[in-house]
Amino acid sequence: MCGTTNTRVHSKVRDTLSSMTESAQAASRQEQKGRTRQAILAAALELAQRQGFAQISLRQVARHAGIVPTAFYRHFDSMDELGLALVEQSFSTLRRMIREAQRDPKVFDNIIDAAADVLVEAVKQSKAHFAFVARERVGGSEAVRRAIRHELDLFVSELAVVLARLPNIENWATEDVQMVSRLFVRNMVSNAEEVVEMPDGRPDLEERIKDGARRQMRLIVVGFRDWYPAEARSSPLDPDAR
Amino acid sequence: MCGTTNTRVHSKVRDTLSSMTESAQAASRQEQKGRTRQAILAAALELAQRQGFAQISLRQVARHAGIVPTAFYRHFDSMDELGLALVEQSFSTLRRMIREAQRDPKVFDNIIDAAADVLVEAVKQSKAHFAFVARERVGGSEAVRRAIRHELDLFVSELAVVLARLPNIENWATEDVQMVSRLFVRNMVSNAEEVVEMPDGRPDLEERIKDGARRQMRLIVVGFRDWYPAEARSSPLDPDAR
DNA sequence: AAGTTCAGTGAACGTGCGTACACTCAAAGT
DNA sequence: ACTTTGAGTGTACGCACGTTCACTGAACTT
Numbered sequence: 356m357c358g359t360t361n362t363r364v365h366s367k368v369r370d371t372l373s374s375m376t377e378s379a380q381a382a383s384r385q386e387q388k389g390r391t392r393q394a395i396l397a398a399a400l401e402l403a404q405r406q407g408f409a410q411i412s413l414r415q416v417a418r419h420a421g422i423v424p425t426a427f428y429r430h431f432d433s434m435d436e437l438g439l440a441l442v443e444q445s446f447s448t449l450r451r452m453i454r455e456a457q458r459d460p461k462v463f464d465n466i467i468d469a470a471a472d473v474l475v476e477a478v479k480q481s482k483a484h485f486a487f488v489a490r491e492r493v494g495g496s497e498a499v500r501r502a503i504r505h506e507l508d509l510f511v512s513e514l515a516v517v518l519a520r521l522p523n524i525e526n527w528a529t530e531d532v533q534m535v536s537r538l539f540v541r542n543m544v545s546n547a548e549e550v551v552e553m554p555d556g557r558p559d560l561e562e563r564i565k566d567g568a569r570r571q572m573r574l575i576v577v578g579f580r581d582w583y584p585a586e587a588r589s590s591p592l593d594p595d596a597r
Numbered sequence: 598m599c600g601t602t603n604t605r606v607h608s609k610v611r612d613t614l615s616s617m618t619e620s621a622q623a624a625s626r627q628e629q630k631g632r633t634r635q636a637i638l639a640a641a642l643e644l645a646q647r648q649g650f651a652q653i654s655l656r657q658v659a660r661h662a663g664i665v666p667t668a669f670y671r672h673f674d675s676m677d678e679l680g681l682a683l684v685e686q687s688f689s690t691l692r693r694m695i696r697e698a699q700r701d702p703k704v705f706d707n708i709i710d711a712a713a714d715v716l717v718e719a720v721k722q723s724k725a726h727f728a729f730v731a732r733e734r735v736g737g738s739e740a741v742r743r744a745i746r747h748e749l750d751l752f753v754s755e756l757a758v759v760l761a762r763l764p765n766i767e768n769w770a771t772e773d774v775q776m777v778s779r780l781f782v783r784n785m786v787s788n789a790e791e792v793v794e795m796p797d798g799r800p801d802l803e804e805r806i807k808d809g810a811r812r813q814m815r816l817i818v819v820g821f822r823d824w825y826p827a828e829a830r831s832s833p834l835d836p837d838a839r
Numbered sequence: 840a841a842g843t844t845c846a847g848t849g850a851a852c853g854t855g856c857g858t859a860c861a862c863t864c865a866a867a868g869t
Numbered sequence: 870a871c872t873t874t875g876a877g878t879g880t881a882c883g884c885a886c887g888t889t890c891a892c893t894g895a896a897c898t899t
Binding site for chain 3: 870871872873874875876877878879880881882883884885886887888889890891892893894895896897898899
């Protein structure tokens with residue numbers, strides 16, 4: 356009665372992903388499993404963008420990923436676990452970008468513009484992940500919220516280390532560096548929110564947001580410079596603060 | 598078969614609210630209706646604090662308000678309308694507080710500390726409303742999100758008017774005042790988020806947050822002062838900036 | 840005193856949900 | 870060649886949901 360041909364029926368995300376790997380057909384078991392897992396993650400991410408992760412259902416995700424609801428459990432124990440996986444994925448993307456940017460010598464010349472560039476570029480490239488983090492940071496389930504908060508705290512500390520290495524900052528009090536870092540990250544989150552909420556076909560606004568982010572970072576830095584009035588005049592932090 | 602004694606059965610919020618008005622029993626029809634409406638709003642607000650407004654159901658709200666699901670429709674056409682009513686309520690509270698604070702002569706001496714005081718006091722007094730706004734600003738339904746965004750924009754403009762009247766700011770460019778105002782409001786939202794996410798029995802953290810808010814506002818102001826370097830030295834904005 | 844209004848009731852409906860269960864059938868292991 | 874494994878299937882369940890409908894009875898209007 357049942358017993359359909361199984362593998363590769365109607366599917367949205369899964370087919371797309373499969374066709375991306377040109378030499379596709381050699382589907383070793385775990386490769387295929389990984390692919391379906393990615394399909395689930397992608398489906399959840401896309402659906403979450405419209406309605407928020409907390410209000411999408413397991414069945415919706417499964418439908419969008421091209422699998423039957425019960426198959427979901429082969430990959431995640433619950434929607435909460437899916438959410439945590441998405442948090443992890445989002446931050447690993449973000450961290451990779453920061454690490455790459457760190458190699459760029461431009462950072463030493465002009466942190467602010469570099470940071471603004473990285474921010475806008477990163478958000479543009481993986482908008483969905485940023486949207487996810489921005490939204491679920493306050494709107495998600497307890498577990499997801501906690502995970503994001505933790506990751507953001509880690510990120511603040513990492514950025515503080517980077518900042519502390521810059522000339523003219525190395526003699527700041529650690530807690531002040533930490534505070535600047537926290538403000539930068541907060542600023543990043545705010546601007547990510549703005550990009551996310553941005554009407555779809557208006558890339559002109561992007562430049563405005565980027566400019567705003569730059570000005571705000573400069574503001575933070577100028578404010579802080581006043582706390583270290585003596586030597587911090589020609590810091591790389593504000594090469595041309597108007 | 599049915600025909601129970603109606604009015605005043607088991608109820609959570611409704612009984613509480615009723616007993617608040619000492620001379621209660623004279624329940625004129627519209628008074629009673631208003632009371633139930635408030636009960637619904639209060640129930641929704643409380644439930645939204647735990648799980649987020651978007652994931653609570655009409656039936657949950659009705660249950661918590663002590664009415665039957667269908668009675669809900671006597672007051673709101675849908676959950677979305679309830680959400681909009683909550684937005685309105687939240688901002689009217691906020692606006693009242695700002696208006697009161699504006700009469701306080703302290704504002705002229707020291708805006709920053711005054712603002713920090715108002716912020717913390719306001720958040721403490723109506724935590725639930727702030728929590729609602731902070732959460733639903735990004736996590737809510739399309740309609741609710743838009744409404745909050747609009748109210749916040751209005752609020753930024755209002756605050757800008759207040760700021761523009763202060764000595765030494767009156768000659769700033771309007772758009773700069775607007776930007777300071779926007780940063781202040783953004784700061785307010787961020788701190789509200791923090792208070793909201795604060796573990797319940799830790800009022801000691803409150804003071805830390807308040808202090809952080811103060812420092813951040815000072816930062817904004819000090820940064821801006823550098824853009825108007827000539828005369829703005831002893832502005833009320835930063836009477837004692839360390 | 841008789842009639843109208845309407846906030847709140849309770850039963851009933853269709854729908855989508857999470858999850859349990861027994862299943863298939865190709866890849867992986869022997 | 871054979872078993873074993875396990876990703877994906879299809880059915881079936883109980884439950885909470887939003888919404889409909891005809892209703893009751895106290896507060897009001899006349």
